[in-house]
Amino acid sequence: MHAVPLLPIATTEPAIASSGVLKLHSRVWLLRFSGHNAGCMVRSSYVHINRGKGFVLFAAEMRYSNFGVKFLERRLIMNKNYFLNIEGYSERMTDEARERLLQWRDKALLQAKRHTGLVRLNGPDTPKVALTFDDGPDDSITPMIAETLTRYGVRGSFFFVGSRAQKHPEVVKAVYEAGHLVLGHSYNHDRLTTLDPDGLELDFHETQAAIRCIIGKEPALFRPPFGDADETVFRAAAQAGCSTVLWSLDTLDWSQKEAAHIGWNVDSFVRNGEIILMHSHSGCIETAKALPHMIESLQRKRLSPVGLDELLDMPAYRS
Numbered sequence: 029m030h031a032v033p034l035l036p037i038a039t040t041e042p043a044i045a046s047s048g049v050l051k052l053h054s055r056v057w058l059l060r061f062s063g064h065n066a067g068c069m070v071r072s073s074y075v076h077i078n079r080g081k082g083f084v085l086f087a088a089e090m091r092y093s094n095f096g097v098k099f100l101e102r103r104l105i106m107n108k109n110y111f112l113n114i115e116g117y118s119e120r121m122t123d124e125a126r127e128r129l130l131q132w133r134d135k136a137l138l139q140a141k142r143h144t145g146l147v148r149l150n151g152p153d154t155p156k157v158a159l160t161f162d163d164g165p166d167d168s169i170t171p172m173i174a175e176t177l178t179r180y181g182v183r184g185s186f187f188f189v190g191s192r193a194q195k196h197p198e199v200v201k202a203v204y205e206a207g208h209l210v211l212g213h214s215y216n217h218d219r220l221t222t223l224d225p226d227g228l229e230l231d232f233h234e235t236q237a238a239i240r241c242i243i244g245k246e247p248a249l250f251r252p253p254f255g256d257a258d259e260t261v262f263r264a265a266a267q268a269g270c271s272t273v274l275w276s277l278d279t280l281d282w283s284q285k286e287a288a289h290i291g292w293n294v295d296s297f298v299r300n301g302e303i304i305l306m307h308s309h310s311g312c313i314e315t316a317k318a319l320p321h322m323i324e325s326l327q328r329k330r331l332s333p334v335g336l337d338e339l340l341d342m343p344a345y346r347s
């Protein structure tokens with residue numbers, strides 16, 4: 029097949045050659061892929077642009093001018109301006125506790141804006157979300173949650189506490205082998221900002237080693253207990269090969285625990301790119317109960333639950 033260009037090929041040089049995106053020229057994205065070095069045209073009707081909001085998704089049918097190859101390519105280009113406020117509500121908090129929580133949320137958002145390479149609260153403005161589960165594993169709730177996710181064909185992201193992983197290695201292994209992500213959440217669930225530099229380094233070392241001993245890989249994504257982190261913690265994480273991932277939607281399954289309320293938080297607040305916080309330690313039976321309805325509801329809204337690696341376009345494990 030010989031390609032028929034839709035518009036003349038532009039001669040503009042690529043702004044970002046390796047990623048494939050060149051430049052918006054009129055209503056046409058001009059693309060070039062490293063390795064191919066072939067200019068190509070894209071029908072603007074296939075291009076989905078969220079300008080001004082941050083991330084840009086384009087799904088484009090394109091034709092290489094010299095090969096006439098027609099295919100569909102999807103790429104995500106990170107733009108630094110899509111930051112979600114952290115949402116989620118519980119009626120069961122005192123005014124004082126709520127005020128503290130809101131202050132923490134403001135601080136976390138500022139950190140995410142200030143340290144974009146080190147900490148993330150949410151993914152891009154595309155119809156994907158990540159279901160994340162902290163504080164496991166245990167031998168009942170974590171397996172139950174993983175089985176539900178597997179039944180729905182959804183990948184979950186589990187932030188496990190290192191010392192608990194050592195107590196339940198078979199659960200960690202089963203979660204990993206089912207295709208879910210096994211990530212680190214400190215060794216003893218301490219407040220990491222209270223540790224001295226040596227203690228912090230040791231904590232990362234022990235957590236990474238505990239997980240490596242079970243699955244043969246070290247996580248590249250990490251979440252601090254209580255979301256308690258500062259620049260020192262972010263840098264210690266980076267030193268251990270991990271990016272810090274917080275969340276943008278708190279189901280408050282630790283405060284107002286009923287399954288219906290957990291689902292209500294997600295239904296009420298969920299946005300594109302959401303990172304949804306839940307828990308999978310023993311005692312989180314209501315979280316496990318909330319999952320089927322939550323997944324079905326997200327899918328009805330055409331939001332795909334995916335692993336954090338896919339949402340953030342970052343590797344889950346160190347290579």
Ligand SMILES: [Zn+2]
Pocket residue numbers: 162163213217252253254
């Ligand atoms: Zn935790």
